[in-house]
Amino acid sequence: MQIDLNNPENLTLVAVRQLLASASDDEHTQLRVTKAGIAYISSGVVGGADIEGLLFRLETWAKGSGYVGNVAANDEVWVMQIFNALKQNWPTPSSDYIDIY
Numbered sequence: 278m279q280i281d282l283n284n285p286e287n288l289t290l291v292a293v294r295q296l297l298a299s300a301s302d303d304e305h306t307q308l309r310v311t312k313a314g315i316a317y318i319s320s321g322v323v324g325g326a327d328i329e330g331l332l333f334r335l336e337t338w339a340k341g342s343g344y345v346g347n348v349a350a351n352d353e354v355w356v357m358q359i360f361n362a363l364k365q366n367w368p369t370p371s372s373d374y375i376d377i378y
Contacts, residue, residue: 279317282310282367293360298350306345308335308359310370316363318345325374333370335362335378 278299300318307323312332323337338344362378
């Protein structure tokens with residue numbers, strides 16, 4: 278699952294909810310946005326690894342922490358936080374690494 282941020286109509290609460298639900302909480306994950314405007318959740322490749330081509334990334338979410346998966350997708354406050362982080366940082370991020378959102 279990914280969200281193409283080039284079309285503002287694609288960035289919705291429903292899309293963010295689906296993105297969060299599509300990832301497994303069984304491994305470390307990280308929300309990343311490419312320079313081409315594609316938001317996705319990376320599993321396995323997190324932190325500062327393989328960041329060429331990224332516009333920005335959020336902090337790494339530790340496995341088992343509840344930041345992704347169905348529980349996270351049903352947390353309205355969390356979904357809104359991620360929605361706002363994407364909206365506020367695309368196409369001009371405050372930094373290439375965002376840990377306060």
